[in-house]
Every structure is written in structure tokens, then in C-alpha cells.
Amino acid sequence: MQTDKVxxxxxxxxxxxxxxxxxxxxxxxxxxxxxGFLGANGAGKTTAMRMLCGLSLPTSGEAxxxxxxxxxxxxxxxxxxxxMSQKFSLYEDLTVWxxxxxxxxxxxxxxxxxxEKSRQLLTELHLEGQENxxxxxxxxxxxxxLAFSVAIVHNPAIVFLDEPTGGVDPITRREFWGLIYxxxxxxxxxxxTTHYMDEAEYCNRVSIMVDGKIEALDTPxxxxxxxxxxxxxxxxxxLARTATRSQD
Amino acid sequence: MAVTVQDLxxxxxxxxxxxEALKGxxxxxxxxxxxGIIGPDGxxxxxxFRILTTLLEPDGGSATVDGCSVKDEYLQIRQRVGYMxxxxxxxxxLTVQENLExxxxxxxxxxxxxxxxxxxxxxxxxxxKDRKAGQLSGGMKQKLALCCALIHKPTVLFLDEPTTGVDAVxxxxxxxxxxxxxxxxxxILVSTPYMDEAGLCDRVGLIQKGAFLSIxxxxxxxxxxxxxxxxxxxxxMYRLMETILKSPLIxxxxxxxxxxxxxxxxxxxxxxxLEAIVAPGNFxxxxxxxxxxxxxxxxxxxxxx
Amino acid sequence: MKQFLIFVxxxxxxxxxxxxxxxILIGMPIVQIILxxxxxxxxxxxxxxxxxxxxxxxxxxLITDRIAASRYFNLEKNLNSYKQIGESFRExxxxxxxxxxINFQDDxxxxxxxxxxxxxxASDPNTANTLAxxxxxxxxxxxxxxxxxxxxxxxxDVQLRMLYNPELxxxxxxxxxxxALVLMLICAMxxxxxxxxxxxxxTMEVILVSPLKPFRIVLAKTVPYLLVSLLNIISILLxxxxxxxxxxxxxxxxxxxxxxxxxxxxxxxxxxxxNFSRTQQSAMFTSMMSLFLPTxxxxxxxxxxxxxxxxxxxxxxxxxxxxxxxxxxAVMIKGLGITAIWKExxxxxxxxxxxxxxxxxxxxxxLA
Numbered sequence: 001m002q003t004d005k006v007x008x009x010x011x012x013x014x015x016x017x018x019x020x021x022x023x024x025x026x027x028x029x030x031x032x033x034x035x036g037f038l039g040a041n042g043a044g045k046t047t048a049m050r051m052l053c054g055l056s057l058p059t060s061g062e063a064x065x066x067x068x069x070x071x072x073x074x075x076x077x078x079x080x081x082x083x084m085s086q087k088f089s090l091y092e093d094l095t096v097w098x099x100x101x102x103x104x105x106x107x108x109x110x111x112x113x114x115x116e117k118s119r120q121l122l123t124e125l126h127l128e129g130q131e132n133x134x135x136x137x138x139x140x141x142x143x144x145x146l147a148f149s150v151a152i153v154h155n156p157a158i159v160f161l162d163e164p165t166g167g168v169d170p171i172t173r174r175e176f177w178g179l180i181y182x183x184x185x186x187x188x189x190x191x192x193t194t195h196y197m198d199e200a201e202y203c204n205r206v207s208i209m210v211d212g213k214i215e216a217l218d219t220p221x222x223x224x225x226x227x228x229x230x231x232x233x234x235x236x237x238x239l240a241r242t243a244t245r246s247q248d
Numbered sequence: 249m250a251v252t253v254q255d256l257x258x259x260x261x262x263x264x265x266x267x268e269a270l271k272g273x274x275x276x277x278x279x280x281x282x283x284g285i286i287g288p289d290g291x292x293x294x295x296x297f298r299i300l301t302t303l304l305e306p307d308g309g310s311a312t313v314d315g316c317s318v319k320d321e322y323l324q325i326r327q328r329v330g331y332m333x334x335x336x337x338x339x340x341x342l343t344v345q346e347n348l349e350x351x352x353x354x355x356x357x358x359x360x361x362x363x364x365x366x367x368x369x370x371x372x373x374x375x376x377k378d379r380k381a382g383q384l385s386g387g388m389k390q391k392l393a394l395c396c397a398l399i400h401k402p403t404v405l406f407l408d409e410p411t412t413g414v415d416a417v418x419x420x421x422x423x424x425x426x427x428x429x430x431x432x433x434x435x436i437l438v439s440t441p442y443m444d445e446a447g448l449c450d451r452v453g454l455i456q457k458g459a460f461l462s463i464x465x466x467x468x469x470x471x472x473x474x475x476x477x478x479x480x481x482x483x484x485m486y487r488l489m490e491t492i493l494k495s496p497l498i499x500x501x502x503x504x505x506x507x508x509x510x511x512x513x514x515x516x517x518x519x520x521x522l523e524a525i526v527a528p529g530n531f532x533x534x535x536x537x538x539x540x541x542x543x544x545x546x547x548x549x550x551x552x553x
Numbered sequence: 554m555k556q557f558l559i560f561v562x563x564x565x566x567x568x569x570x571x572x573x574x575x576x577i578l579i580g581m582p583i584v585q586i587i588l589x590x591x592x593x594x595x596x597x598x599x600x601x602x603x604x605x606x607x608x609x610x611x612x613x614x615l616i617t618d619r620i621a622a623s624r625y626f627n628l629e630k631n632l633n634s635y636k637q638i639g640e641s642f643r644e645x646x647x648x649x650x651x652x653x654x655i656n657f658q659d660d661x662x663x664x665x666x667x668x669x670x671x672x673x674x675a676s677d678p679n680t681a682n683t684l685a686x687x688x689x690x691x692x693x694x695x696x697x698x699x700x701x702x703x704x705x706x707x708x709x710d711v712q713l714r715m716l717y718n719p720e721l722x723x724x725x726x727x728x729x730x731x732x733a734l735v736l737m738l739i740c741a742m743x744x745x746x747x748x749x750x751x752x753x754x755x756t757m758e759v760i761l762v763s764p765l766k767p768f769r770i771v772l773a774k775t776v777p778y779l780l781v782s783l784l785n786i787i788s789i790l791l792x793x794x795x796x797x798x799x800x801x802x803x804x805x806x807x808x809x810x811x812x813x814x815x816x817x818x819x820x821x822x823x824x825x826x827x828n829f830s831r832t833q834q835s836a837m838f839t840s841m842m843s844l845f846l847p848t849x850x851x852x853x854x855x856x857x858x859x860x861x862x863x864x865x866x867x868x869x870x871x872x873x874x875x876x877x878x879x880x881x882x883a884v885m886i887k888g889l890g891i892t893a894i895w896k897e898x899x900x901x902x903x904x905x906x907x908x909x910x911x912x913x914x915x916x917x918x919x920l921a
Contacts, residue, residue, distance in 0.1 A: 040415040041386040086413075137262075140289045166413060167441045169288030169456065170544050171551055174502050181486050195415055196442075201505035202485075220506060231505060233416060240417040301762045303919050322918070323764065331762040335755035341570045342563065353559035354763045396759070 004030045006157050006189045007052065012061035014047050021047040023212035024061065029158070032187040034180060036200045036220075039209030040240040045193050048209070049160055052191070054078050066157040079107065082151035082188075085162035089147030090135045096122070097131040100150055107154035121149045141172030148179055152188055159183060161192040165199065177202050197233035208236060210243050250314060250404050250435035251277040251300065257308030258295045258458075269295040271458040272309060277437060277451075282430055284449030285439040286543070292458040293439040294334060297408045300437070301331045314403050327355075330402030332393050334409040340382030344373055344392055347381050348399060355400035365432070366395045369425055387418035394425065405429070407438040411445065423448045443544035454547050461550035466543060473541040473549060475499070475515045478522055479507040482531035491529040497521065502548060509545055556765055560773035567747065568777055578743070582735040582785045586728070586792045600625060600684055603647045605632040608657035616669070616695055620651065625687045642674050649673045649684045661707055670712045685713050728793040729881035730854030732812065733874040735789065736782050737819050737848045742840035744778050744823030749836040767918045775820040782816045783809075802888030811884065811894075814901055815877040819844075821908035822873075828915045848874040876901045 007029035014022040022044045029035045039045045050056040052065050054074030063070045066080035090099045097118065104114040122128050125145055135143060144164060152159050161180075165173045177199065180190050184204075192203065200206050200220060207217040216223055216239055220232055229235045258270040270292045277283040285293050298304040300313055302322035310317065316324040338347045348370075352359045363370075373391050376384065381392060390410060397405060407426075411419045423445065426436055438449070446452045447466045454461040454469070462469055482488045489508055492501045499511040510522065522536055541549075568575055602620070606613050621628040629647050632638060641647045652670040654660075661667035671688050673681035689711045696709045748771070751757040760770060786809065793799040801808065822844060830836035849855060851865070852874035858866055869875050876897045883889040883897075891898070 040417050041413075137265075163413065167289035167409075169291075169551065170443060170548050171502075172288070177503060185486075195413065197416060198505040202503060236416055237420070240415065243417070298758075301758075303758060303761055305919060326762050327764045329762060331759060333755050333758045335758075337755035337759050339563070339567070339756060340754070342566055346563070346566065350559055350563050351759070351763075354556050354760065354765045356556060356764065 006031055006067075007035075007063075007065050007191070009052070009063040010061060012048070012051065012063050013059050014044075014051060014056070015059045020212050022051070022058075025209075025212075025214045026061075027207060027214060027217055029189050029191065031157075031189060032184050033205065034184050034190045034192065034203045036203030036206035037191060037193045037209070038200055038206060038236060039193075040243055043209040043240075043243065044212040045209055046162070049162065049191070049193070053081060053083060053160060079154075080157045082154070082156040082159040083162075084147050084151040084159070084164055086144075086164060086166040090143060090150065092136040093134065095132050095134055096127060096138070096146065099135055099146075100153065103150045104153050109154060117153055121153065125149060141168050141175070144168055145172070145176055145179060148176065148183075152183055155186075156188060158189040158191055161190065163193055163195060165194065165196065173199075197231065197236055200232040200236070206232065208239050210239055215239050215242075249276050249312075250279045250281070251283075251312070251437065253296075253300075253309070253311045255309035256296070256299065256306050256311055258292070258299060258304065259307050268458050270299075270306075273455075273458070273460055274309075275453055275460065275463050277435060279435055280430065280433050281450045282426060282436045282438065282448070284446055284452040285437065285455055286441070286443060286446050286452050286547070287439075287455035288441055290457075291455045293455060294408055296455075297331075297333075297406050297437070297439060301329055301406055302326060327400075328403050330397035330400070330405045332397045332405075332407045332410055334412065336389055336393065338381045338389065338393055338396065341380060343378050343380055344384070345377040347392060348395055351396040352399045357400045359399065362399055362401055365401055366398050368428065369398075370395050386414055387421070390414060390418065390422060391425075394422075398429075402434065404435045404437065407436065409439050409441065411440055411442060419445070443542070443547055446543035452543070454543075454550060456547075456551055461547065461553075469543060469546050470541055473546050475511045475549070477539055477541045477545055478510040478519070478536060479504070479539045480510055480522065480526065480534070480536050481507045482526070482529075482534045484531060487529060488526065488531060491531075492522075492525055495525045497525065500548070500552070502545075504544075509539075509541075511549075557769055557773055560765070560770070561776045564747070564774055564777045568781070574743075578739055578781055579784070579788070581738075582731060582789050583792060585731050585735070586789055586797065599627050600648045600680070601629040601646060602626050602649045602651060602684075602688075603630050603632050603638075603641050604628060605635070605638060605650060605652045607655045608653045610658035612658040612661060612667075613653040616653075616692060617651070619691050619695060620688060623687065623691060625684070638672060642672075647674075648680060649688065651688065661709065665706070666708050666710065668710045668712060670714060672714045689713075727854065728789065728797070728799050729878050729885060730852060732786060732789055732881055733815070733852050733854070733877050734845070734848055735785050736812065736816050736877075737822075737844050737874060738840075739782050739785060740775075740778055740816050740819030741823035741826065741844050742837060743781075744775050744820055745826040745830060745836040745840055746833050747778075748774055748824065748827035749830050749833050752831065753833060761919070767916055768913055771824050771913065771916055775824070778823075779813075779816055779820065782819075783813065786812045799885075801885050803884035803890065807891060808881065808884045811877070811880050811898065811901075814898070814905065815873065818873045818877075818901060818905040818908060821905060821912050824912035824916065825908060828912060828917065847872045851875055852878040854878055873901060873904050876904075 005028050009028070010026045012022060012025050013020065025048065037045055037049070047056070051058050051070055052063060054070055054077040058070060065077045068076040070077065094102065100118040100121065101114060104117060109117065122131060127142065127146065138146065148164060165176050168176065184190055194200065203220065205217065205219055206223060207214050209215065218226065223235050224230065224232065227235045227238055229238065253276065254274050255272045256270050257272050260267045260269055285296065287293055295304065299306050299318060300311060302318050302325050305319065312318065313325045314328050318325060342350065348359060369391050373388050376388065381389065384392065411422055414422070426438065430436060449466065451463065451465050452469065453463040464472070480488065480492065485503065485508065489501055489503060492498055492508065492510060497512055497514065497517060499513045501508050501510045512521070519536055519538065526534055604617050606617065620626050632641065632650065638650050641650065650672045652672065654668055657667050669692055671685050673685050675681040692709055692711050696707055700706045751760065761767065790801060794801060826836055826839045830839055851858070851869035851872040858869050880894045880897050883894045
């Protein structure tokens with residue numbers, strides 16, 4: 001099992017002055033796992049995610065992502081991960097094809113490879129014939145699905161999803177999770193944050209951060225059993241209510 | 249009636265293509281009601297709110313707020329409504345106190361006069377009153393924005409997606425605040441993409457692509473769900489869904505937390521039929537039960553109708 | 554009124570809290586003036602000159618020697634024809650040519666009257682001016698020395714000819730120019746940006762849904778920038794008087810009043826731009842392209858308008874800065890009163906009323 005670890009974090013800490021945003025967290029993620037990363041606003045999720053993406057240096061502790069060290073090999077990490085967030089995903093003023101071409105180009109895919117991949121991608125998303133439509137003109141749900149497909153176009157080891165389904169209609173939201181399952185079946189590890197508690201149930205394992213610490217980490221079923229709760233919503237509320245700080 | 253809307257139409261023209269943001273919607277909201285407008289992004293919620301707060305002119309139909317027409321009596325409406333737009337809309341470089349003072353002043357009221365009205369909410373952010381608004385946490389910003397929207401004692405309060413991107417704890421707190429405001433007689437129109445918040449409203453309008461799917465109390469919407477809803481779970485949920493969807497008898501199967509929610513095309517089908525569909529998959533720990541639908545089930549059913 | 558004041562206060566807080574922009578706002582005009590001040594005080598030494606002596610007598614030789622001996626001048630060559638004068642300038646060998654006419658000494662001694670012509674390259678107006686002044690002084694000295702033992706005074710008439718830039722546009726023109734530029738930039742650009750910023754931030758939505766009249770929103774947003782602009786005018790004037798020795802010859806009140814008028818013109822342009830811009834960037838670029846450049850090109854302080862093609866001359870009339878520039882030059886440099894500039898003032902007033910009217914009419918009371 002050792003070799004299957006794609007994310008390995010131990011005692012990771014990030015301080016901003018006196019403020020400890022991420023406080024000594026440790027966890028592992030294995031290949032193809034869907035890992036739910038929950039926490040109230042300001043619990044430290046974004047900071048932790050930035051460190052794992054190689055965008056910010058930890059204050060102390062160790063972490064490796066896709067087998068690379070976050071301190072020294074952040075450039076290598078960036079080649080092996082994909083990232084998508086609700087706030088930033090695709091360029092609205094470029095067409096579907098231009099966006100695919102751009103992101104695939106960034107990761108060094110060859111032209112023929114890009115063409116093949118994008119045809120495949122457009123077929124999967126039922127977007128054939130829309131290659132030349134501006135992303136702006138697509139409905140939000142399509143945009144989000146397209147953004148996700150583009151984020152994994154280079155077959156990364158891990159894809160980080162920051163509230164990918166915010167504001168999306170319930171059916172598209174479920175279709176989106178269908179895509180997540182497919183990615184997971186292709187051995188891509190999915191690291192996802194969400195405010196929809198029902199989505200927490202779809203994850204293989206869930207961690208809940210409170211005040212910079214990981215207060216709980218287990219499968220949804222075990223968490224519910226442990227906290228004697230009916231749903232993840234209850235588990236989350238139970239833990240997050242103990243939070244003392246509130247910072248974005 | 250606090251708000252009446254009749255055949256309201258709003259179109260946008262983008263590159264010679266006309267997009268219908270609102271396709272002739274009608275509804276009304278009674279005084280003192282919490283009315284939820286629930287739908288995904290792009291359904292037309294913000295356009296509707298902007299028309300009702302006189303920020304946009306409708307292309308057709310009519311609407312009144314507190315008895316005033318949104319077209320001709322916009323100045324009267326602006327005196328009486330409170331509005332919290334979707335985007336965080338406070339001055340980030342001003343302190344909490346300065347923001348509140350500013351909004352009180354432009355509505356021609358003093359904080360002291362109306363303090364009782366916002367006291368309960370403001371006390372929670374008062375310890376940070378000298379902090380710049382930009383440095384507040386999401387939940388605090390939201391409370392400050394609510395104070396600023398309430399400081400002039402509006403008769404109708406418009407909240408455009410106040411809980412979007414806010415965590416579950418802050419969302420619960422926010423709704424508790426709204427219910428306390430309701431007891432003071434204020435009418436509240438609130439929009440949200442979170443279906444689970446529907447149950448917290450007196451009545452809800454489910455909106456999709458510029459038109460209402462249904463306008464009812466949450467209870468009646470659920471009562472109107474035409475089919476029997478089954479919940480199914482097993483050890484391998486992903487394969488379970490694939491198995492169920494393969495059957496030609498199935499109308500829909502959506503993942504719903506730890507269960508899949510399933511409906512048949514023919515509603516006379518029974519639990520035994522579903523068991524028969526699942527059986528070839530050799531799943532372990534199979535659980536099947538008929539359940540009460542929730543608003544999200546109803547929304548999805550209405551969407552696909 | 555309280556509404557209005559608190560809005561102004563809020564606007565001042567925005568400016569005050571954004572220290573970097575504040576420093577630029579206050580510092581930019583000062584830096585511009587000081588930079589030019591340095592360029593101005595470069596002392597002129599050992600400038601190369603030529604002499605075209607058509608008389609070749611004792612007097613011309615004496616004067617030539619005196620000029621050549623001065624530390625300001627180096628006699629580079631003697632010329633033999635008028636044609637050579639133009640050539641030496643074009644080749645850049647000399648900055649000034651001293652021309653003695655035929656029979657200089659005879660004229661001086663017999664008619665008590667003679668002429669010297671100084672021809673200077675005025676493409677660098679300051680240097681040309683300085684050189685001409687020095688040379689005139691030397692000639693004056695010589696004349697005074699002669700007159701010491703004479704009852705009937707000799708009179709040497711020094712004629713100046715400035716080549717390439719006959720109006721000697723330079724230092725005195727720069728101060729009014731910078732004033733026009735700074736006011737245009739701060740008022741128009743900063744107002745438009747600050748209004749558009751509210752649109753971008755979403756705060757405009759909330760303000761519009763308040764009983765505050767849209768017209769007052771606009772007015773309140775302009776007041777702080779009006780104040781900053783007046784502060785800038787004062788700092789520019791102080792610097793120009795005390796650091797650059799450019800005096801204010803006319804009435805300072807008239808100057809301030811005219812400047813306020815121009816500030817309001819610029820503010821209304823800023824409001825107008827904000828009506829059509831959706832992002833802060835577009836507001837900035839629109840201001841740059843439609844205000845800053847025309848002010849630079851058509852106000853007349855960098856490029857003389859009278860040398861432009863007719864079409865451009867006509868276009869220059871719609872640039873408010875042109876009229877302000879004329880007014881400031883008249884009041885500040887020439888010391889003229891309102892009687893001399895009432896026409897320009899009226900034109901500027903008309904423009905202001907028109908712009909203010911259009912921008913307030915177009916200010917959207919709704920979002921779209």
C-alpha cells in the first residue's frame with residue numbers, strides 16, 4: 001500500500017505572524033481516492049490546499065504530493081496535479097477549443113494528442129459542435145463540467161477541486177459527481193472541498209478541519225457512527241460549532 | 249401584498265442574440281412572509297431582484313413593491329426597501345463602524361434611532377467595529393451587510409444569495425436571524441441555490457431558466473411529488489447506480505448523500521421490483537425503502553418534466 | 554445635506570486609506586515641476602558660437618574679443634557669408650552667430666548708431682535665451698565704456714533673431730502646461746476610476762437602492778478630487794514662483810478662479826467617462842486616450858498649434874485644456890486681467906455646462 005500514497009502529509013503547519021492558519025495536520029491520500037476536505041469558512045482549508053499545490057511554503061512539517069516534496073519540488077508537483085475552482089476555471093472570452101488547447105498546451109501535450117483528447121472530451125460532455133462557442137455563452141453547469149475535464153486533460157495524479165459545484169443546479173451537480181467517479185476510476189485522486197453536505201457522503205473519506213486542525217478523518221459511515229449522527233450534515237455541525245475562530 | 253409581480257419579462261441582448269432572463273413570471277408575496285426564490289445560478293434570480301429593487305427596468309409586465317410601481321415610483325421604493333446584493337458590497341477599506349454610519353446616513357437615519365432594530369445582529373460584530381470590512385470573515389461580512397441593509401427599517405428586505413459560499417454553520421445562524429427579523433413584521437425575499445434552505449421559508453418559488461417550476465409552501469411542493477420515491481443503498485454505490493439505470497423500468501436514479509433516490513416510470517411498481525433490478529449485481533448490505541421526497545427531489549423532478 | 558457630507562467624508566477616507574495613490578496624486582505635479590526645474594537651471598558655459606563680421610574694423614574686433622574671452626562662449630569659427638550661418642546651425646557646430654553689418658564702426662562713430670544681430674538656435678529655447686542675454690550684456694558693457702567719455706551717447710542696437718522656435722516656448726510655458734495636465738489627469742481620471750470602482754465592487758447597487766439622489770452621488774464623489782486638485786494648483790504655483798522664478802504677474806484670485814473652472818470641466822469629463830466604462834481599466838484607458846493625449850498634443854504647450862495643419866488647428870479648439878492654457882499664460886505670464894481673457898473663459902464655461910449637463914443626464918439611475 002505504501003506505493004499507492006499520492007499525498008502524504010505529516011505535521012504540516014502554516015503560520016502567518018502569530019496566526020496559525022494550519023496547525024500540525026497529518027493525513028495520507030491513496031491513488032484513485034475521493035478525499036473530501038471539509039471545514040467552516042476560515043478553518044484553514046484554502047491555506048492547506050495552497051501548500052499542497054506548491055503555491056505556498058509550509059512553516060514546518062512535511063508533505064509530499066505525487067511523490068514530490070512541497071518544499072523543494074513544487075515545480076514538479078505542478079506538472080502532476082490539476083486544479084479547478086468555482087471562482088476561476090476557464091477563460092470566458094476564449095472559445096471551448098481555445099481553452100482546451102491552452103490548458104493542454106501548458107502541460108506540454110503534443111498537438112495531435114491535444115486534438116485527440118479534445119475530441120474525446122467534447123464527445124463525453126456532449127459538447128460536439130460547440131468547439132467554437134465562447135465559454136461565456138455556455139450554461140454554468142456545462143462550464144463547470146468542461147472546466148473539470150480540462151483540469152484532468154493531462155492525466156494528473158491528483159486533481160484539486162475547490163467548491164466545484166457551487167450554484168450549479170441539482171441535476172448538473174450530480175452529473176458533475178459522475179465525472180468525479182470516472183476520474184477516480186481512472187486512478188486520479190480527487191481532493192475536493194464543498195459546502196454541500198450531501199456531497200460529503202459521496203467521498204471515500206472525509207476530513208473535517210476546525211480552527212486549523214483536522215478534527216475528524218474517516219469514511220462517512222464511520223464518522224456518522226462515531227458521532228452517532230444520521231447525516232454528514234450533523235457530524236459537520238457538531239464539529240464546526242466547537243470552532244472558536246472565524247477568519248477567512 | 250408586499251410584492252406583486254405580473255408577467256415580468258427581462259431580456260438581455262448579447263452579440264445580437266437575445267437571452268430571456270425572465271420569461272413572464274408572476275407571483276406575489278404577503279406582508280411578513282419569508283419568500284424563498286430557489287434555483288441554480290443563471291435561473292434569473294438576480295435579474296428579478298434587481299428589477300424589484302428598481303435597479304433594472306423590466307422589458308414587459310409589471311411589479312409593485314410595498315404598493316409602489318417599480319417603473320414609475322422607484323424613488324419611493326428606494327426609501328423603503330433594504331437590499332443585500334449577491335456580491336459582497338461593503339466598502340472594504342472602511343471599518344465596520346464607518347460602513348454602518350455611511351449606510352445610515354445615506355438613508356437619512358441615525359444609528360442611535362434604529363439601534364434596537366439591528367442590536368441583536370450588530371452586537372455579534374461590535375467587538376470588531378474598528379476593523380476594516382475587508383478583513384472580516386465571511387460570516388461577519390454577511391452580518392455587517394445585513395445590518396447595513398436593515399439600518400433604515402425597511403419594510404421589504406431583498407437578500408440575493410446571502411448564503412452562497414458560506415459554510416453550513418454560518419448558514420444556520422443566518423437563517424435563525426432571518427426568522428427573528430420576521431417576528432418584527434418585515435417581509436423578506438431571499439434567493440438561494442441551496443435546496444435544503446427551502447424548508448426554512450414560508451413559501452418558495454422554484455425557478456429554472458427564467459420561469460417558475462412551482463410556487464407553493466415547501467410542504468405542498470413535497471405533497472405534489474407525483475411518484476413514489478425509493479431510497480437504495482448498498483456496498484458499491486457507483487456500480488449500484490449503473491445497475492439501476494440499466495433497467496428500462498427506471499425513470500430516474502440520483503445519488504443523494506449515502507443513498508440513491510429512485511423513481512419508476514410506472515408508479516405501480518413495488519419494492520420487490522426494485523429488489524429484482526438490484527439482485528443481479530450481487531451487492532452486499534442492500535437497503536431499500538420508500539421515502540418522503542425533499543425539495544431537491546421535487547426540483548429535479550420538475551426540471552425534467 | 555448630512556447625507557451629502559457623510560458621502561464626501563467616505564470618499565476622503567477612500568483616498569486617505571489608499572496611501573500609494575495619494576502619494577502619486579500629491580507628488581506627481583511636484584515631481585514634474587522639479588524635474589523641469591533641474592533641466593532649466595543647467596548653467597550655460599563654453600557655448601560654441603560663430604562670428605560673421607562684414608565690417609572687420611577695430612570696434613567689431615574689440616567686441617568679438619570680449620565675447621570670445623567670456624567664459625560663456627567659445628569662438629568656433631569666422632563666417633564669410635550669410636549662407637554659412639544656416640549651414641553652421643544645421644551642422645550643429647554653433648548655438649549662436651553674431652553678425653556685424655558692413656561699416657559698423659563708421660556708422661557708430663558718425664551717426665552714433667549701429668546694429669548687431671544675434672541669431673540663436675531656439676530649438677532649445679532656454680539656452681538660446683540665456684546666450685542672447687549674455688551676449689547683449691557684453692555688447693552693453695562695451696557701449697557703456699564708450700559712452701563714458703562722450704557727450705552724445707553711442708547707441709548699439711542689438712537685434713535678436715531666434716531660429717526654429719521664434720516664440721521661445723519653454724520654461725514659462727511649461728508651468729501652465731503642467732497645470733492643465735495635472736488637473737485633467739487627477740480630476741477626470743481619478744473621478745471616473747472611483748465611480749467605476751463602486752460599480753465593480755457592487756457597492757453602487759446598494760447606493761442606488763438608497764433614497765440618495767443619483768445626481769448627489771456624482772457630486773459627492775467629485776468634491777474630494779476638487780479639493781486635491783486645488784491643493785495641487787497651489788503646490789505648483791508655489792514651486793514655480795519660489796523654485797523656478799516664474800512669477801505670477803496677474804491676479805492670483807483670477808488664476809485660482811479660472812483653475813477651479815477648469816477643474817470642474819475635467820470633473821464632468823470624468824463623470825462622463827465613468828458612465829460608459831464598466832471596469833476601472835477601461836476608465837483609465839479612456840481617460841488616457843481621450844483626455845491625456847489630446848491635452849498633451851493640442852493644448853499648445855509642447856507643440857505650437859499655429860504650426861499644425863489647419864485640420865488639427867480646428868480640432869484643437871474642442872480641447873478644453875487649450876483654452877485653459879491660454880488663460881493661465883495670459884494671467885500668470887503676461888499679467889493680463891479678465892478683460893483680456895473673457896472670451897476664453899466664456900468658451901470654457903460653455904464647455905463645462907455642456908459636459909456637466911450631458912454627464913448628469915447620462916448618469917444611470919439604474920444599472921442598465
